[in-house]
Amino acid sequence: MQALNVLASIVICLSMVxxxxxxxxxxxxLRRRRARLGVQGDTTYGQEASPAHPTLRVYFMVPCLxxxxxxGLTVAGLTRLEGATTLVIDDGSDxxxxxxxxxxxxxxxxxxxxxAPDARKGKGEALNAGIARIRDLVAERGEDPDDVVVxxxxxxxxxxxxxxxxxxxxxxxxxxxxxxxxxxxRNRHAFLTRYQDYQFWGIAAVTQFGRLGTGTVSLGGNGQFxxxxxxxxxxxxxxxxxxxxxxxxxxxxxxxxxxxxxxPDASVDQQAVEKLGLLVKQRTRWYQGHMMAITRxxxxxxxxxLSNAKALELSAYCLVPWILDLxxxxxxxxxxxxxxxxxxxxxxxxxxxxALVIVGVVWYLLAFAPALITGWIYWRRDRRWSLxxxxxxxxxxxxxxxxxxxxxxRALLRILRGQTSWDKTxxxxxxxxxxxxxxxxxxxxxxxxxxxxxxxxx
Numbered sequence: 293m294q295a296l297n298v299l300a301s302i303v304i305c306l307s308m309v310x311x312x313x314x315x316x317x318x319x320x321x322l323r324r325r326r327a328r329l330g331v332q333g334d335t336t337y338g339q340e341a342s343p344a345h346p347t348l349r350v351y352f353m354v355p356c357l358x359x360x361x362x363x364g365l366t367v368a369g370l371t372r373l374e375g376a377t378t379l380v381i382d383d384g385s386d387x388x389x390x391x392x393x394x395x396x397x398x399x400x401x402x403x404x405x406x407x408a409p410d411a412r413k414g415k416g417e418a419l420n421a422g423i424a425r426i427r428d429l430v431a432e433r434g435e436d437p438d439d440v441v442v443x444x445x446x447x448x449x450x451x452x453x454x455x456x457x458x459x460x461x462x463x464x465x466x467x468x469x470x471x472x473x474x475x476x477x478r479n480r481h482a483f484l485t486r487y488q489d490y491q492f493w494g495i496a497a498v499t500q501f502g503r504l505g506t507g508t509v510s511l512g513g514n515g516q517f518x519x520x521x522x523x524x525x526x527x528x529x530x531x532x533x534x535x536x537x538x539x540x541x542x543x544x545x546x547x548x549x550x551x552x553x554x555x556p557d558a559s560v561d562q563q564a565v566e567k568l569g570l571l572v573k574q575r576t577r578w579y580q581g582h583m584m585a586i587t588r589x590x591x592x593x594x595x596x597x598l599s600n601a602k603a604l605e606l607s608a609y610c611l612v613p614w615i616l617d618l619x620x621x622x623x624x625x626x627x628x629x630x631x632x633x634x635x636x637x638x639x640x641x642x643x644x645x646x647a648l649v650i651v652g653v654v655w656y657l658l659a660f661a662p663a664l665i666t667g668w669i670y671w672r673r674d675r676r677w678s679l680x681x682x683x684x685x686x687x688x689x690x691x692x693x694x695x696x697x698x699x700x701x702r703a704l705l706r707i708l709r710g711q712t713s714w715d716k717t718x719x720x721x722x723x724x725x726x727x728x729x730x731x732x733x734x735x736x737x738x739x740x741x742x743x744x745x746x747x748x749x750x
Contacts, residue, residue, distance in 0.1 A: 297630075300623040307616050310608065311662055315669075317502035327556040329498075329672035337478070337561045338365065338450035344375025345460045349435055351426045351442050351520075352378045355418040359447035360388040361721040362563065364396040369450045371400035376456075379404055379425060383418040384411025389447075414714045415513065416531035416540075419444060423523060423530060430520065438466070440520035444538075448563045448719055449514040450478075458557035459517055469522030469550025470542065472500065473515030476561040479720065484571065485564035487692060490685045494670030500554050506605040507551040511542040515560030522550045535714060536581025543588050546606060549597035566720060572699055573715045579617075579703035585610040613700055621697040663689050 322329065352370045356363055363380070370378045378401045380393040390403050404425050406418065423442065430440055441463055445451075455473065462471050474497035477489035503509045511518075516538055523530045525548045526541065534540040542552055565571040589610060592603050657664070667686025671679045706712075 296623075296626060299619070300626055303616065303619045303623050304627075307620065308662075310612070310616065314499040314502040315665065317505055318498035318500070321501045321504045322498075322556055325556060329669060330675060331556045332452060332474070332476075332559050333674040334676065335452045335559065337452050337476075338369025338372075340453040341372045341374060342454060342456045345456065347439055348460050348463055349430075349440050350376040350456065350460070351429070351440065352376060352445055353381060353419060353422040353426070353442060354378070354393075354445045354447055354449075355381045355383055355415050355422065356385060356389045356393070356447045357383045357412065357418075357716055358385045358387045358389060359719060360385075360392050361719040362448040363389055364392045365722065366445065366447055366449055367393045367396040367401050370445065371397040373451075373456060377426075377429065378402070379422055381418045381422045382406065384408060414533055414535075414537070416529075416533050416537035419531040419537070420529040424528075426520070427524075437520040437524055442518050442520055442523060444513065444516040444518075445560070446514040446562055449560050450562075451515065452476075452559045452561070455558035455560070458555050462553055462555060463517075463519055465551070467549075467551045468553055469519050469525075469545045469548070470509075470511055470552045471517040472509050472511045472542075472552070472554050473517075474500065474554065474556075474559040475512065475514060476559050477564040478561045479563050479566065479722075482566065483688075484568060485566060486685065487688065488564040488571075490666070490670050490682075490689075493673050494682075494686075495666050497559075497673070498669060501556065503605065504553060506599075506602050507553065508542070508546050508602050508605050508609075509552040509554045510609065511538045511545075511552065513538045514562050516541075518545070519550075522548070525550070533712075534581050534584060535577050535712065536585070539582060539585055540588075543585065543592065543606060543610075546602060547591060547595040547597055563719060563722075565717060567718075568695075570718050572695070572702070574717050575695065575699040576702045576706070577715055579613055579699045580706050582610070583613045583700075583703055583707060586614065613703075617696060617700045618704065620693075621700065624693060624697075660687060660690070663687050 319329075350373070354363070354366060354370070367378060367380060370376065378397055380390070380397075380401055381404045382390045382393075383406050390405065393401055394403060402425075404422060406421055410417075410421075426440075426442060430437060441460065451473075459471055459473070462468050475492040477485055477492060480486045480489040500509050518530075518541070522545055526544045530541055530544070531537040532540045546552060565574055589607055592598060592606050592610075595603070598606070663686040664683060665686075666689065667683040668679070670685060671677065671682035
């Protein structure tokens with residue numbers, strides 16, 4: 293029993309230290325950049341054009357597998373951006389994905405078709421096919437890979453208006469190899485989708501700011517920017533077959549000596565999963581990929597390009613599912629049982645009702661501190677929701693722990709069974725908003741039309 297108490301205390305302390313350090317560092321970096329927590333709280337997405345950068349060229353890659361429900365609006369938004377090339381990678385779709393992308397982008401989009409047996413081998417392989425095409429285009433146009441920025445967008449992703457004006461200046465620093473945007477959920481009309489927004493916008497975004505101190509901001513699958521020369525450093529195929537190919541790429545770029553950063557002045561929005569069963573599948577895949585990242589720990593600590601601080605931060609992030617999430621799924625219940633069995637001893641000194649209430653409130657404030665803090669931050673990030681609703685959402689995190697518990701154990705079981713299948717996130721058809729009509733056909737940049745239809749042969 294004593295050993296379990298000690299282990300529970302260690303896990304709780306490690307969790308609190310990790311939470312406080314990342315959230316505290318994130319808030320500090322926001323203050324240093326003179327940015328408010330509510331920055332971008334009421335921004336719009338994919339509605340406005342953006343001027344071309346004087347020196348940097350942008351290439352968008354949008355990997356797609358049966359994305360006819362959402363691809364049109366995404367392509368329409370990207371093709372409004374001046375000086376950018378949009379490449380849609382149709383990874384063996386059997387619906388109208390390619391046709392809708394072409395209709396939305398006209399001459400400003402290129403469709404790269406992948407067919408069996410090369411298609412449907414995971415997002416990483418689709419991206420590797422796309423980057424090969426981009427390298428060809430860059431060579432044909434005589435562009436310098438140091439001045440080319442590649443952005444990976446999900447088929448449902450939309451950049452915040454003015455995003456490139458905030459992101460591209462980051463790459464004027466020659467040491468920056470990648471940048472990841474904060475994620476906003478747009479279909480946050482129900483508890484499950486609002487909860488996902490709370491996780492992304494109220495927690496993950498702030499902790500990403502916290503990783504600015506070590507230059508090891510984690511890359512995601514949507515709104516992921518990388519310098520082409522950094523991707524070249526990562527090899528002919530920068531993206532791995534990992535279930536979290538974005539995290540794998542971030543580790544690789546960091547080990548190559550590139551800085552990974554973010555900005556509070558731009559974001560990307562996407563759909564949330566609307567059904568619990570599908571959310572469990574998605575998060576299980578994320579957990580499995582994250583958990584398998586520990587196989588790269590020896591590389592991290594052998595890398596001469598990583599400082600001790602960078603190596604420690606990357607290692608801590610890779611270990612989170614193993615040393616925090618899995619143990620907490622047990623100790624969470626252990627602590628509840630211990631409090632229930634020993635409640636008389638815990639509250640023995642409270643012989644009056646007022647004292648009992650005071651002790652109960654203090655216990656609640658201490659035990660639920662992370663939930664209350666993140667709820668308050670979520671409210672500060674978007675004042676359109678009331679403080680009480682945001683605090684309730686923070687408190688729901690305690691119950692929604694069971695989502696994480698379920699997914700982390702499912703992921704472990706899949707690892708033990710050697711299962712590596714990839715489940716695509718389901719999409720929901722959206723109503724086309726006013727002003728979101730497909731872009732009119734036009735040319736791209738100074739070198740003429742970019743649209744071509746390529747087919748990867750069998």
